[in-house]
Amino acid sequence: MRGKADSDLVRRQNRMLVLETLRFHGPSARVDIGRLTGLSPATITTITLQLLQEGAIVERADLAATAGEGRRGRPVVSLGLNAEAAFLIAIKISIGTLEYALADYAGQIRARANVTVPTRRLSAQDFSKRLVFETQKFVRDNVITRNQLAQINVAAQGVTDNVNGAVGWSPAFRVSGVAITGPLADAFGVPCTLANDANMIAEGLIARKAVATHGTTACVFMGYGIGMGLVIDGAVYHGTSGSSGEFGHMNHIPSGALCRCGRRGCLEAYASDYGILRSAENLPDDTPCPTHAVEPEVMIALENAARRGDQNAVAAFKTAGAAIGLGLARMIALLNPDRIVLSGAGTRALDLIEPAIREAIELSVAEPLRQNLVIETLPIDRDMIIDGTIDAALRQMDAGLYATTQAMAAE
Template identity: 45%
Template sequence: MLKKANSDLVRRQNRGLFLETLRQHGPLARITLGHKTGLSPASITSISAQLIDEGLVYSVGEDEAAAAQLRRGRPLTRLALNPRATNVLAVSISVDSIELVFADFSGATHAPVKLRMDTYDIPKEEFGPRVAHEIKANARKLGIELISISRIGIAVQGVADTITGEISWSPAFRARDIPVVKPLERILGIPCSIGNNANMIAEALIAADRKKYSGNTAVVFLGHGVGLGLILNGVVYGGANGRAGEFGHMNHLPDGPLCRCGRHGCLEAFSADYGIVRMANSGQTHDFDVHAAVRDEDMRGLEQAAEAGDAIAINAFNRAGEVLGFGIARLIALINPQQVVLAGPGTRAYGLMKDSIWEALRRGLVHDLRKYVEFEVVPYGKDMITTGTLVETLRHLDRDVFATGQKSAIVEFAGRKIA
């Protein structure tokens, strides 16, 4: 159903568009903003005057390069997002550590702060307060006032319930349903949201190449687990309560090998690192501890063995690829994406799995569907998760907080204005 439209909507949408355009392209002259947004010069003047008055945007000098090459006419003055307008924070939770990345409104980040934390055995009600404490301490260390932080985005591997703000299940915790958003909001007084790693990587991809990834794209994350971020109609899709994309726990083979989730035959039990290691050590299938984290050097060793021709190792990667291929085939049959992107540290072994992935796609997917899908492997950067989290958080500010142009939003979230 459509929603009522009025001038309020127009203002919000165009201010949001203005901010998003600046965020995407960096400092731009008013005239360029007009071209990119489709708004008239008059409107750009009007909107920018407001945003400057509110301290969200400010004038920076003419572009050096542009100024160098002599051109006639009035020189352009570029506008930029004001870094001092506000701050945000991305929190990435993984096994035994959390990472904090503070950024200003322009998206410039401070150096990541990595903190050891014994997540696995922490009592569930202590986790939120511990994180809140670390946030306070580290913000102080960096000279960032708490009140200047408008929003905190949190990323976690596993199942995050976006509605309740709890971590339903994650390999980083023994406990379930760990409250995160509520305690942080209560203690810090800052709006928070939570999502899973794969969705954040999808956000990072969209930000990196909007054109390419903004249709329907499935981002498969290979690592300690197997995750999935779905971009549907250009937007990251979360499902009814953020639980979409549990690709790793999509069943592959009824009654197959044990998975970390306690069920049998999940895709992850074949294709995540521990599934591959187990397959390679097939003698000890039964007493294999699925919960033990696979060390990076062990995984690299196995990859090297496979590359050196070790039949058992090769077979383990083949099997992982085959199951992954069938999973992707099922995914494509359901979602019909334009693109499937493989990401995560597990893609290091893509060369070892490639053939079996494609063989499985051939066996498991009608040609009509297969022929339309582009397949891609992206190099994995550790910072993709926090980058994506920041992108998502800042977009929320652009669209839903600062775009409204209501004084309350500015005062409440921005904390200060620039003269």
């Protein structure tokens, strides 16, 4: 039945394409969906009819007046995502905090909550229980019924095991192997996924078309930790178990400075906030790492000191840049990316860090490998982790909830 399987795949891909187009461009007339997707009018008619019947999209006659020049005065019906079709919850786990967002199917955030939880004081079991408890409370507070909730996606700092839905190692916990998706799925009966937070930043960039749909882009997150999301041909590359792009914990100097993960010499131990601060203060390499992020004011003061010429501060930022640059050089040699996007609060000090990043890359990567490489900075003024987690959940809902189950039911 090869032919049938192929046509099912094409139909699912076309459905995804239509949903994705409506996600990015907002409500659109059928003719515009056809133009944007390249699908034939007949295909658009079939797909949109099915999506309308399923309740995934709605007709928006009220938008007819804004449908564009040349069609003014003619009634044009736009199609848009049905915001009420389903709801999802995005959860960000970081040191001492659970951050919640409730989003509708159109991707609008309907509610948020921040809950203080002593993550580092709880056992793995107690954290799992607390996570379920706080999520149940968030659902109750926002009056969502079980039927309305379609998906829960969780992003966590550290090494995440996406297959088993557990956090392997994270600065948020003292313990390892913290079960996340199992307890949530048991409690809510909806698909739950876990991913690394830096990978979710990359998801957010993809959804906003900040990352090309072709080629290889490395999205580097600089700040309280150092992370990376690898985007290959428009999709985040997660690796076998979800831990790919563990850039911050690549070894920089064997047996070097103590890292928050407990090992020595990781790139992060030199390039994260605490690593930079430790070198600026000339503290020994084995100085224990702080369990909380360094206060932004402390880093801003250090950056200003470097800009005023404080030699210790200047050297610390250079050391950070060299560590990141050398790490990137290894990644470039392996993956031959066409773009590197630097983001996160750490980019505030880019004037102090970037020359050393570029110098390290130039010294250690053969010219032909880097001649077309673009390195750019994306100033992030909002929490892309929650945004990207919502984007990833919506994509999974488009692919699974609607495309798979409904297409199967329609057989």
